Amino acid sequence: MRCSATPDSFTPSDPASLYIGLMSGTSLDGVDGVLLDSPLAGGTPQVRAHAARPFPEGLRAEFLALNTAGADELHRGALASLQLVELYSAVVADLLQSTGLKASAVRAIGAHGQTVRHRPDLGYTVQLGAPALLAERCGIAVVADFRSRDVAAGGQGAPLVPAFHRAVFAQPGADVAVLNLGGFANLSLLFADGRTLGFDTGPGNALLDHWAQRHIGQAFDEGGAWAAGGVVLPELLRALLADPFFARVAPKSTGRDDFHPAWLERHLARLPEPPAPQDVQATLSALTASSVAQALLRAMPQVAQLVICGGGARNADSLRRLQATLPGVACQTSDALGIPADQVEAAAFAWLARQTLLGLPGNLPAVTGAAGPRILGAIYPA
Ligand SMILES: Nc1ncnc2c1ncn2[C@@H]1O[C@H](COP(=O)(O)OP(=O)(O)OP(=O)(O)O)[C@@H](O)[C@H]1O
Numbered sequence: 001m002r003c004s005a006t007p008d009s010f011t012p013s014d015p016a017s018l019y020i021g022l023m024s025g026t027s028l029d030g031v032d033g034v035l036l037d038s039p040l041a042g043g044t045p046q047v048r049a050h051a052a053r054p055f056p057e058g059l060r061a062e063f064l065a066l067n068t069a070g071a072d073e074l075h076r077g078a079l080a081s082l083q084l085v086e087l088y089s090a091v092v093a094d095l096l097q098s099t100g101l102k103a104s105a106v107r108a109i110g111a112h113g114q115t116v117r118h119r120p121d122l123g124y125t126v127q128l129g130a131p132a133l134l135a136e137r138c139g140i141a142v143v144a145d146f147r148s149r150d151v152a153a154g155g156q157g158a159p160l161v162p163a164f165h166r167a168v169f170a171q172p173g174a175d176v177a178v179l180n181l182g183g184f185a186n187l188s189l190l191f192a193d194g195r196t197l198g199f200d201t202g203p204g205n206a207l208l209d210h211w212a213q214r215h216i217g218q219a220f221d222e223g224g225a226w227a228a229g230g231v232v233l234p235e236l237l238r239a240l241l242a243d244p245f246f247a248r249v250a251p252k253s254t255g256r257d258d259f260h261p262a263w264l265e266r267h268l269a270r271l272p273e274p275p276a277p278q279d280v281q282a283t284l285s286a287l288t289a290s291s292v293a294q295a296l297l298r299a300m301p302q303v304a305q306l307v308i309c310g311g312g313a314r315n316a317d318s319l320r321r322l323q324a325t326l327p328g329v330a331c332q333t334s335d336a337l338g339i340p341a342d343q344v345e346a347a348a349f350a351w352l353a354r355q356t357l358l359g360l361p362g363n364l365p366a367v368t369g370a371a372g373p374r375i376l377g378a379i380y381p382a
């Protein structure tokens with residue numbers, strides 16, 4: 001368990017301003033939770049506490065397996081959802097304990113759930129979880145299933161974080177881009193004139209994690225040190241970047257349905273000889289950086305600032321490659337702007353739960369392509 005809170009006990013901005021956000025993302029590393037203080041009167045939302053718990057290995061493996069067709073999926077998915085709630089409840093308990101708050105002080109929990117399929121092209125997206133059980137366990141209202149309403153309105157259901165990125169990272173008079181480097185990567189473009197755009201750019205860490213697990217037996221490449229010692233294979237990089245997803249115009253979103261180990265294997269099999277695994281890791285890292293840079297420069301050529309969040313912000317090799325592909329852009333992690341990189345997504349889902357309870361839209365139609373703004377999610381009362 002990792003847990004931190006603001007050092008002194010705090011008084012919330014107003015009695016209805018505290019929300020918890022729980023994020024278990026596509027990299028399948030575990031659950032991040034934050035307590036967000038987002039005053040009714042407005043003002044920039046503040047993270048007051050953070051807690052994180054890793055997935056037990058069995059649950060991680062089961063969620064990974066549930067990303068592809070398999071036997072008895074409904075039963076297995078239901079059981080995995082119940083296990084996820086155990087982890088979610090533990091993170092909520094950690095947050096309450098570290099802040100000394102009672103459950104009744106928290107207005108709602110925004111629980112993302114675990115994405116196991118994402119097919120907006122077919123009209124659905126699936127985030128596993130058991131929100132009724134979470135509400136029962138915690139005694140706090142839960143908002144869940146954030147993406148389906150946007151998909152029902154013809155949208156991609158993702159990315160949903162751009163509106164929150166605008167609330168916390170926009171700077172008056174500046175064009176700012178925000179990159180979430182999770183299992184997959186997405187950009188938010190915060191234009192100085194008030195417009196916000198955003199889309200998924202492709203793989204973030206998911207393929208890097210897969211390759212590191214397979215060849216060095218580690219869940220991820222710590223600091224990107226292994227990738228940094230490899231040599232980028234230009235022919236492979238060109239072939240990977242030729243995937244039609246990268247050229248598609250937004251709105252667009254992606255996930256393990258599109259970029260998976262078999263996709264990589266198909267490309268590797270076409271090389272004249274088997275590459276050194278470390279060079280493949282370097283090439284995958286270059287793929288993330290190049291796909292982000294290409295998409296960013298196409299959509300916001302004048303960009304001068306890039307804020308990086310998500311666990312990939314802890315990968316020095318990824319940061320170095322991003323900076324090298326974007327020489328004119330000042331790249332910094334979100335830590336420098338007040339929200340540590342691994343807390344931003346959880347904070348976004350706390351904020352989205354707040355939007356829902358206040359009867360406000362959470363999606364941005366210009367981002368997702370939905371027919372209009374929609375109040376997202378389903379509410380499970382305390
Ligand atoms: N110290 C580190 N060195 C290198 N990589 C790291 C480090 N810490 C985290 N990561 C990377 O970040 C990933 C986790 O990122 P994060 O939690 O933001 O993803 P996620 O929320 O699961 O994904 P998504 O945003 O796609 O839903 C890990 O799987 C790993 O690849």
Ligand SMILES: CC(=O)N[C@H]1[C@@H]2OC[C@@H](O2)[C@@H](O)[C@@H]1O[C@H](C)C(=O)O
Nearest residue numbers: 115118158159160161184185186200
């Ligand atoms: C379907 C799904 O879970 N998508 C995630 C995933 O992880 C990154 C990228 O792909 C993004 O589109 C989205 O998450 C972020 C938090 C979002 O919705 O903004």
